[in-house]
Amino acid sequence: MKSKLLHILFFGLLSLQLSAQELLPFVENYNKSNYQGDNQIWNVAQGHDNAMYFANNYYFLRYDGVKWEKYTLPNKTIIRSIMVDGDRIYSGSYQEFGYWFRKDAKMHYVSITKGKKIFDANDNEEIWKIFKFNNKIYFQSFNSIFVFDGKVIKGKKIPFLISYCFVVDHQLLIASVGKGIYRWTNGKIEKVDGLSLLKNNVIHAIQKYQDKIYFFTKKNGVYVLENNILSPWKNGLNDILKSANINIAQFIKNNKLIIGTANKGVYVLDLNDGSYKNINRNNVLMNNSILSIGQDKDNDLWLGLDNGIAHIEVNSPISIFYDSSGILGSVYSVASIPSGYLMASNHGIFKYEGKQLSLIPNTQGQAWNISKINNQYLIGHNEGTFIYQNGLFTRLSDINGGWNLAKSSINNSYLQATYSGVVIYNNTNDLKQKNAIKGILKPIKYLAQNGKNEIWAADNNRGLYRILYNDDYVTTKVDNVTQRSKISNDFGVKIFEFRNEILFLIDNSWYTFNSITNQLEANELFNVNFKNVTDIVSIDEDHFMVLQDGLLYHIYAQGTKFIRNSIQEKYYKGKIINDNLKVFKDKNNYLLNLDDGFITLELKYDTKKKANVKVEAFNNDVLVGNNSKIENNSELRINVISGIYGARKPDLFYRINDTKGFIPIKEGLILLNNLASGSYDITIFSNDGLNYNKISNFQFVVAKAWYFSIWMIFIYLILVGLILYLYYKWNKMKYIQKLKLQKEELKHQKEILEMELKAENELNVQEYEKHILELELQSKSSEVAGKSLSIAKQSEMIENIQNILDTESDFNKLKSEIKKAIKINAVNKHEWEVFEANLNQINNEFIIALSKKYPNLTPKDIKLCVYLKMNLSSKEIAPMMNISFRGVELHRYRLRKKLNLSQEENLSKFLLSV
Structure with missing residues (x-):
């Protein structure tokens, strides 16, 4: 019981939080960080140059769609009002008014009151409104009106407090504060009768529409004067406006009424059917206090807020459903139903009816896809498949993850890609009759069929498969076509059916299957026209959408020609869910899912008119004229200004010096840096869907770098000559030094050689002397040895004699033997003397x-x-x-x-x- 109560409470709170969401025109917000100004925007107007002008407290702002400019008055006073008249933009300030004009891409101010005694010194006059009446310019404060005829200023003091003056039905009406309405006639003021109901009211707007005059009071809503009878406005919105505090109101084209309030944002009322939209802080507006309303030439709104500026494309073919609460989550698919819309998001399945958004019970979780079959809506969900018909939701299948649904081109059946294979619905009148292909358990994301019992399937991660099955829905063959065709990078394959032909987007290239060669072959038509495509989705037989180079295009196929209609990036920037782009055709519109909602666009391919653009180039914040010369290595900012801010803004491209390819101009700015010196021709093109058409060009010359100027070249020549001269002198000096060194070196070498020769000679002499001494020593040694031998012989002789004496007894024989021994061993006396001398010498x-x-x-x-x-x-x-x-x-x-x-x-x- 407790959990059931919590469940009911959860859905009750969820419904309460989502009740404020609705389908709105696109709103482009600008805050102080964009225009670098103050908070309040008191007045908005578009100039004849198509730029938007704003009175922003102490600043006068200008925005041309590319660049914001900010100016102040010479006396630095606050700016309360502006009004465009021809090339002049009049502005009103504290005890000051004048006009601005543009020259050399700058705004210049001329004071009308300077030097004239227009204001009393004690008056605290501020000009809150400027308007033109009977060819004269009127400047209105809360106490006075000043009339300027181009030469003379005449001021008139008003005896009561004024809220604002209004030109209605060729008469000037003055709305007093609490005293009713007065009429200005030839400088005279008279009260308007029959408007007593407006007494004690503050009138903030008086507008005529279809022979009725509407009076917009600050706190009591709207009154209508019809057939001279004033009565409260009979519209359900009137009661809401009484508590909203009306600040400003204006009727615009297409039977719409715009009412800006002090605390509830802006109301856009469609007078054709009485429906209205409230754009406020809870959806897309930056704050709820609307101080001023302006229109551009496309009849789109510009709101001056208490803090910021809002551009609302009320006449655009594009509307946006935006959830600021985050409860809806990311929308993966959207479909229109008779009473509203169905949305499949990562938080579940939501229904939007009667300006109320609600979560369908028991559908929480990731929902992937919504497809319409007859009057039934098949919804693929993480937990199965649901069907919505006649306001009732029922579960159709428990097979998880119904990613995508594809219609077979051979019969009336439908194929569903799921987490675990393929499901076929053969009977569109009874979707409960379905068959799951047996034998396939892969997570399949994209499907197509152009042959009986044959399916083309792209795996969620990688690979393209050709699946064959029999009549019992049993798989007979699974052919990995990308692997067999030797395509290495087959991640994220996409399948696209175009005019009974199945195309495959694989690794940024387009292929078709040749059944004869049984191979994938490149498709020339699509490869030429749709390079760098990351996603593609079919709308109908002749229309599809591509995401190419990060930009969305919806394509109309006319024969072999493709007419492109780009969708401006601002509508979806940062909100596309990659690889999950879904389109639902709703009559002549189509719905496109986004991160936090969806957008609805008209399916139109009108011939685009040739765009007129203005080119302003700035070098170092200085305006550069055509065929001018700019400094080398400096930045050139080229602003390409179309003067169109809404959905009609043209697609612009540029080329430099007739190079190949067309470069998109994003946000109207061409930024060029580090250009080499030389001549450049920047050609601007628009695209009409088929062709690029030249609409403007800008030529300029980048000067040579200062170091390549004539004077610098002259200096270079002098420096080169000086360097060559110094080099010559240095070489000459080095040569002389080298000769001197060589001479000294030769001298030293000669001395060294002489010393070496001398030393060598001395060494040779010493060696020679040593050799002589060695020879002498050898000689002496020989002599000593000889003497020693001689002495030894004598000793031997004596021993022989002794032996003879001992052995011989015969005297004569003894005598003879002794003599013989002495003779044999006799020693020369001279030899002995030589021996002793040598011995002593040694x-x-x-x-x-x-x-x-x-x-x-x-x-x-x-x-x-x-x-x-x-x-x-x-x-x-x-x-x-x-x-x-x-x-x-x-x-x-x-x-x-x-x-x-x-x-x-x-x-x-x-x-x-x-």
Whole structure:
């Protein structure tokens, strides 16, 4: 019970929150960040140059559809009113009025009152309204009226407080505050009879419409004067207006009445059927206080708000259903029903009837698609499929996720793409008779059929499949066509049927299937006309819509020609749901789903008139004329101004120097940066749906960079010459230095060579001397060796003699043998002397050192030391010293004493160490 109560409460609150939503004209809001001004917009008017002008407190604003301009009066006073007369825009301020004119793309002000004593010093006069009557300009404050005939200003003090003056039926009416209506006749003021009901009212507007005069009071609604009888307006809206505080009202074309209020926004009343729309803060308006109303040449509205500006396209073929509460969510599909609309959103299925939006019970969740079959509406939902007929909702199927519905081109059946395959509805009169294709469990998003028992299916993620099935709806073959055709990037395939032909959009290219080759083939017609298409949806046999390069176009196929009608980006910018674009045809209109609602558009392809545009170019915020020269490396802003703000705004494109391709002009601005020096021709084109038509062009020259000017080139030449001269001088100096260095280097090399030669010679001499000494040493050594050998021979001779003496007894023979031995071993005396001299020479250093260290040594001692150093034994020394072995030992003993050697020390080793 508790949950049921909460459920009822939820739907009650939901219905209450959604009740204010309705189908509205498109509203374009501008806030202070756009025009960089103040809050209140007191007056709005369109100039003869098609620009919109605004009185914005201390600022005078101008907007041409591309650029906002902001000006102030010379005395910086507040601006309350403006009025257009020819090329002049009159403005009224505090104790000041004058006019503005445009020159060199700037507004200039001329004061009418300057230097004239128009205002009393004690009066607190502000000009709240300016109007033209009988070829004179009237400036009205709350206390006075000033008349300007082009030369002279005449002022008239009014004896009562004025709200506003109005020109009605060729007469000037003055609405007093609480005293009724007065008439101005030739400068005289007289009260209008028969309007006593208006006494004690503040009149904010008086308008004549169809022989009736309407009086719009601030707090008591509207009164109508008909056949000289004044009575309250008999319209249901009148009671609402009494509490809304009327600020301003105006009748416009197409039998519409616009009423701006102080706290409930603006009311747009259709006098043909009595219906009205309230545009306010709860739907699309920035705030509810309407201070002023203006119209442009398309009869669209411009509202001056307490905080901002609103452009309302009341005569546009485009209307928008917009949900500001967020309860509706993103709309994935919309369809018209006899009493309103059905919407499938991510929050469920909603119905809009009688200006009331309500959620259909038990349909919460993601809804995908609404299709009309006869008088039935088939609705694909995350939890199945619903059917709406004659105001009743019923569940048709529990198969999850009815993404899309496609009509078969071979019979009257319909195919539904779901999360888990394909469902076929064969009987359109009884949709409950359906068949799911067995064997297919893939999530299928797009479908088409042009052959019996054959279906083309695009997977939700990747792949195009050709599905064959039998009469029992059992799959017999599933052919991955993109894989077989070797198309690697087959993500997000889209299927589009055009004139009994099925086309496939795969990786930004169009294909058709050739049943003979059993392969996909490129489609030339669509590839030429529809490049960079990211989404496409059919409207009917000859109409479809594409999303191309981020822009929406609805297309009329006329033979092999495609007539384009672009939809301005402002209507859907940032609101399209990617890959889920749906279109529902409603008679001559079509409905297009958006993130937070939908738009309805007329299906018209009228021949577009040639657009007239004005081109203003600015370089560093300075106006640049045609064929002018601009600075190098500077920004050029080209404003392409059509003077049209609503749905008729033309599609404009441009090309630079006849390059290929046409570049869209977005928001009327061509921004060029970093242009190379040279001549440029910017050609502006409009598109009539079939062809690009040249409508204007702008030529300019980008000057050479300052560093390429004549004077700079002259300076460059001087610098180059100076550099070459300095380079020459530097090279010459370096050459001289190089020669000097080379000379010094040669001198040093010569000296070094001489030194090297000298050193080499000295080394050679030393080597030579060393070699000589070595030879001499070798010679001396040989001599020593010879002497040693000689001595050894003598010793051997003596031994032989001794042996002879010991063995021979015969004296004569003994004598003979001795003589013979002596003769054989005789030693030459001279040879001995040479031996001793050589021995001394070889050991000269040793002898000197020994003599120096032991001066008491005798020559005989030194000789013994030499022999001992030569490591000769006592036996070998004895014959060389001509003494006995015993004598040598004795001499060695004495030598040890002289050398102070102990018994343990080796004499020969000691001598080697000396």
